[in-house]
Amino acid sequence: MADRDMQIDAKNYRVNVPMLDGAVIVIRAIRPDDQERLHEHFEGLSEKSVYFRFMGIRRDLSPQDLKHLTELDFKNHVGLAATLTENGRERFIGVGRYICGADPTRAEVAFAILDGFQGRGIGTLLLEHLSLIADANGVAEFEADVLGENRQMLEVFAHSGFESHRSLDSGIVHLRSLTSKLSF
Known part of the structure; x- marks a missing residue:
């Protein structure tokens, strides 16, 4: 992991990183000109992945x-995107983001990885x-609410140091971790 005390230009964030299988991807900041790439990414998710990400059925963005x-x-x-360039065209294979609420020291984190790329470490890299x-x-x-049946995402969070703080009646698991305590 990089030095946590360094200055980061988040709007222009861009790094090359290897996935678990050694293939190199780019993790970069999401930009306003990414609307089409993000829409294609959403359309490339299976119904199950959309359900896990949005905790319900969602047909489109x-x-x-x-x-x-x-x-x-x-x-x-x-927001960060994990990207590959194929035939000269950049493609989103994973997206991760965090959003702060009323307390700017706490943020909800969420991910959506294309099904064909799940299990290759992309969620962990984005996190x-x-x-x-x-x-x-x-x-x-960081906090996250994850459907209890979304075992892959629960594993990513557990291996990174998140702790389950409660399981809601609706089958949602609430997880939390101090960002400084995360391990990769």
């Missing part, structure tokens, strides 16, 4: 959704880089 998910302030709403930006922005704690 509206123009307002796309604007909200790509025009970020990189202080209270940070690692989001935590670097979070630390630089003064965010001390």
Whole structure:
């Protein structure tokens, strides 16, 4: 992991990183010109992955959704994309983001990885880089609500140091971790 005391230009964040299988991907900041790439990413998710990410059925992302998910302030709403370039065209294979609520030291974190790329460490890589930006922005704690049947995401969080704090009646597990305590 990189030095947590360094200055980070979150809006222009870009690093090359290896997945578990050794293939190199780019993790970079989501930009306003990513609306089409983000929409294609959403369309590439299986119904199950959409259900896990949005905790319900969602058919599409509206123009307002796309604007909200790509025009970020990189202080209270940070989004990173894991990308591959194929045939000269950049493609999102995973997206991770955090959003602060009323308390700017706490943020909810969420991910969506294309099904064909799940299990290759992309969620963990996105979490690692989001935590670097979070630390630089003064965010001390990440939270996540995950459906209990989403075993892969629960494993990513557990292996990174998140603790389950309660399980809600609706089958949702609430997880929390101090960003400084995360391990990758």
